[in-house]
Amino acid sequence: MDKNKEKTDVKGVDYEKMVDDAFRHLLDTYLASRHRKKVDIITKAFNFARQAHKGVRRLSGEPYIMHPIAVAQIACGEMGLGATSICSALLHDVVEDTDYTVEDIENIFGSKIAQIVDGLTKISGGIFGEQASAQAENFKKLLLTMSDDIRVILIKICDRLHNMRTLASQPANKQYKIASETLYIYAPLANRLGLNKIKTELEDLSFRYEHPDAYASIEKKLASTQAQRDALFAEFTAPIRAELDKMGFRYEIKARVKSPYSIWNKMQNKHVTFEEIYDILAVRIIYRPKSPEEEINNCFQIYVAISQIYKSHPDRLRDWVNHPKANGYQALHVTLMSAKGRWIEVQIRSEHMDELAEQGFAAHWKYKDGGEITEDEGELNEWLSTIKEILDDPQPDAMDFLDAIKLNLFASEIFVFTPKGEIKTMPAGCTALDFAFQIHTFLGSHCIGAKVNHKLVPLSHRLSSGDQVEILTSMSQHVNPSWINFVSTAKAKAKIQAILRRESREIQKTGEEQLAKWLKANDLEMTTSVLDKLCDLHDLQKHESLFLAVGDRTVILGDTDLDELRGKKKGEKAISVSKWRRYVPFLKSNGKKVTGSVDADDMASAEGLIVVTRDFNRKKPVFISEENIHRYLFPHCCHAIPGDDILGYIDNKNHIEIHKRSCPVASKLKASYGTRILDAKWDMHRRLFFDATVEIRGIDRSGMLHDISDVLSDQLGINIRKITISSDNGIFEGTIEMQVYDRRDVKFIVESMKNIKDMQEVQEVL
Numbered sequence: 080m081d082k083n084k085e086k087t088d089v090k091g092v093d094y095e096k097m098v099d100d101a102f103r104h105l106l107d108t109y110l111a112s113r114h115r116k117k118v119d120i121i122t123k124a125f126n127f128a129r130q131a132h133k134g135v136r137r138l139s140g141e142p143y144i145m146h147p148i149a150v151a152q153i154a155c156g157e158m159g160l161g162a163t164s165i166c167s168a169l170l171h172d173v174v175e176d177t178d179y180t181v182e183d184i185e186n187i188f189g190s191k192i193a194q195i196v197d198g199l200t201k202i203s204g205g206i207f208g209e210q211a212s213a214q215a216e217n218f219k220k221l222l223l224t225m226s227d228d229i230r231v232i233l234i235k236i237c238d239r240l241h242n243m244r245t246l247a248s249q250p251a252n253k254q255y256k257i258a259s260e261t262l263y264i265y266a267p268l269a270n271r272l273g274l275n276k277i278k279t280e281l282e283d284l285s286f287r288y289e290h291p292d293a294y295a296s297i298e299k300k301l302a303s304t305q306a307q308r309d310a311l312f313a314e315f316t317a318p319i320r321a322e323l324d325k326m327g328f329r330y331e332i333k334a335r336v337k338s339p340y341s342i343w344n345k346m347q348n349k350h351v352t353f354e355e356i357y358d359i360l361a362v363r364i365i366y367r368p369k370s371p372e373e374e375i376n377n378c379f380q381i382y383v384a385i386s387q388i389y390k391s392h393p394d395r396l397r398d399w400v401n402h403p404k405a406n407g408y409q410a411l412h413v414t415l416m417s418a419k420g421r422w423i424e425v426q427i428r429s430e431h432m433d434e435l436a437e438q439g440f441a442a443h444w445k446y447k448d449g450g451e452i453t454e455d456e457g458e459l460n461e462w463l464s465t466i467k468e469i470l471d472d473p474q475p476d477a478m479d480f481l482d483a484i485k486l487n488l489f490a491s492e493i494f495v496f497t498p499k500g501e502i503k504t505m506p507a508g509c510t511a512l513d514f515a516f517q518i519h520t521f522l523g524s525h526c527i528g529a530k531v532n533h534k535l536v537p538l539s540h541r542l543s544s545g546d547q548v549e550i551l552t553s554m555s556q557h558v559n560p561s562w563i564n565f566v567s568t569a570k571a572k573a574k575i576q577a578i579l580r581r582e583s584r585e586i587q588k589t590g591e592e593q594l595a596k597w598l599k600a601n602d603l604e605m606t607t608s609v610l611d612k613l614c615d616l617h618d619l620q621k622h623e624s625l626f627l628a629v630g631d632r633t634v635i636l637g638d639t640d641l642d643e644l645r646g647k648k649k650g651e652k653a654i655s656v657s658k659w660r661r662y663v664p665f666l667k668s669n670g671k672k673v674t675g676s677v678d679a680d681d682m683a684s685a686e687g688l689i690v691v692t693r694d695f696n697r698k699k700p701v702f703i704s705e706e707n708i709h710r711y712l713f714p715h716c717c718h719a720i721p722g723d724d725i726l727g728y729i730d731n732k733n734h735i736e737i738h739k740r741s742c743p744v745a746s747k748l749k750a751s752y753g754t755r756i757l758d759a760k761w762d763m764h765r766r767l768f769f770d771a772t773v774e775i776r777g778i779d780r781s782g783m784l785h786d787i788s789d790v791l792s793d794q795l796g797i798n799i800r801k802i803t804i805s806s807d808n809g810i811f812e813g814t815i816e817m818q819v820y821d822r823r824d825v826k827f828i829v830e831s832m833k834n835i836k837d838m839q840e841v842q843e844v845l
Contacts, residue, residue: 590630
């Protein structure tokens with residue numbers, strides 16, 4: 080397409096008018112807000128960006144300037160940001176995609192806008208090394224800049240939301256990469272910032288592109304059950320409305336339907352079907368306080384009133400009113416038993432609480448005192464200090480860095496008390512040792528245990544909301560490497576790793592000195608060649624690893640090392656079979672199925688693995704068939720079989736691994752190494768068998784094993800490889816390993832086995 084032909088395309092679309100209309104809509108939205116009116120600078124930024132991107136198209140064919148306008152529209156209309164953010168959104172791609180520099184932006188628009196644009200500009204290269212993730216690098220720079228200005232990440236979320244809304248124009252491998260980054264990083268960030276609407280939309284859009292069939296299926300089922308939910312909602316809320324009217328409240332009652340992604344997530348985690356999810360419908364009561372001073376009291380008055388209409392679940396009261404979440408969320412959650420015998424969650428919020436919950440920052444601006452408002456990012460200082468702690472001691476690996484961010488910023492919270500009654504907010508799942516490091520590094524590094532609610536517990540004890548914790552220390556205690564396995568907060572992990580790295584450097588230095596002395600005593604010099612030979616002998620990758628091994632006496636230098644260095648040892652060193660291990664679900668020429676480990680001889684005799692070269696077309700999908708399945712790697716992490724939504728990942732040796740799109744390992748790979756992701760599709764014709772395992776549980780009785788075997792072998796013709804069943808106090812449970820053609824077979828088997836008398840649970844082991 081002619082980049083300079085900007086007026087119209089071949090279909091006669093007036094792009095000039097499209098751009099003008101979009102900008103006019105942006106200005107109208109801004110003028111309708113309470114922000115101080117700075118139309119001139121916004122118009123100046125628009126004209127500058129329009130000229131800078133002149134002639135450039137998006138993949139959809141529309142002018143590129145439509146993207147910055149859309150990002151600014153989201154920032155203004157959906158997030159409630161003002162002129163500085165709108166200008167930064169309009170300019171956010173100028174430095175990255177054109178010849179203009181950050182200095183140019185600063186000279187024309189000032190230092191604040193230039194700082195935000197710089198934070199939004201992607202960077203080349205990286206401090207994690209050549210193989211590291213550009214996404215992790217970009218995300219790190221976002222966070223570094225965000226420590227100075229929260230608007231960087233807010234505009235980045237707007238940018239990502241528009242990219243997700245227009246993702247259809249991208250090739251499939253890019254869709255998986257972008258969708259996974261969104262689910263892994265940006266949706267949790269939006270949630271942490273209190274942007275619930277945006278968080279939900281990001282999750283659903285990601286789900287739609289990664290699992291289109293599952294998304295369409297859930298959407299269809301939601302539509303078909305809409306009438307039932309409407310009837311249940313009307314019946315359940317009728318007596319509540321009557322009571323609220325009697326109490327004199329002005330209110331609104333809404334039905335909140337679980338999002339497709341949330342439903343699918345629960346189906347995966349709980350191993351249940353759509354029909355078995357009972358909390359698809361929730362009820363939200365949004366009331367207007369009788370006076371500002373009575374806002375919280377009114378909330379509890381409503382709770383007491385509706386609890387007298389329906390019985391409440393004793394363990395499902397969540398008081399986010401007196402103890403708001405870290406993102407500012409406030410509400411009272413109670414679960415009530417309906418007249419039809421269904422538990423229904425009711426969320427009670429004031430109008431103010433509701434707007435904060437749905438709009439986050441947008442509502443924050445709205446509720447500032449006075450007339451006109453200005454942007455003020457000061458209220459997230461505590462949250463930003465957590466980011467700074469992580470950035471002060473950055474992880475050396477891209478994946479570790481992203482995990483550290485997720486660990487601390489995206490976890491749900493619990494409330495823990497110190498011995499003096501001071502309340503501390505901690506991530507759910509944290510341990511006593513996490514709490515010790517949260518208080519002070521000294522307490523953590525010398526912690527020997529804790530008293531939780533006055534009872535002695537080990538370091539690994541997981542804390543619950545309401546616990547009172549006293550940390551016990553000893554000067555003889557030192558950081559143990561095993562601690563890293565049970566702490567969960569980013570701060571504790573970072574501090575433990577920092578201490579261990581410091582100790583490791585000391586051991587490494589000692590080892591280097593010992594090695595130098597040993598070499599000198601044997602008339603040898605410490606050259607790169609000598610170190611390489613010793614590393615190869617002891618199967619170590621780096622010289623530093625050799626020094627460490629000598630220092631901690633994992634490696635004892637002796638005659639074998641001298642023979643190697645002096646060339647007295649003859650012959651090739653045997654190849655470690657463990658290095659060649661991989662999972663290969665394919666048939667050999669004799670028709671025998673092969674699974675499990677393949678040694679070096681098998682690797683050499685098999686047709687070679689696909690090697691991705693420079694001219695390999697990464698935009699086209701790879702098709703996996705019976706003929707070429709042995710040329711792909713199938714890691715153990717997710718056991719993909721035909722029928723699964725899959726993708727390819729180009730590993731460090733340029734071979735292609737096949738993962739399920741929902742695989743946890745694949746999620747990290749997509750978020751961190753997106754350029755190596757390939758679209759992959761099955762092209763199988765039900766000629767090869769694959770292993771599958773299901774877990775069963777039910778009421779034990781005579782003939783149960785016979786009935787299971789009858790359904791699987793006689794009725795379905797399934798080849799059972801192994802069956803294990805145990806019984807205890809009238810309840811049996813077990814696993815069945817079988818061979819199937821694809822994932823549809825497994826689903827059919829699960830549904831068929833559920834019809835066996837006294838069978839209570841059947842689920843696939845994924």
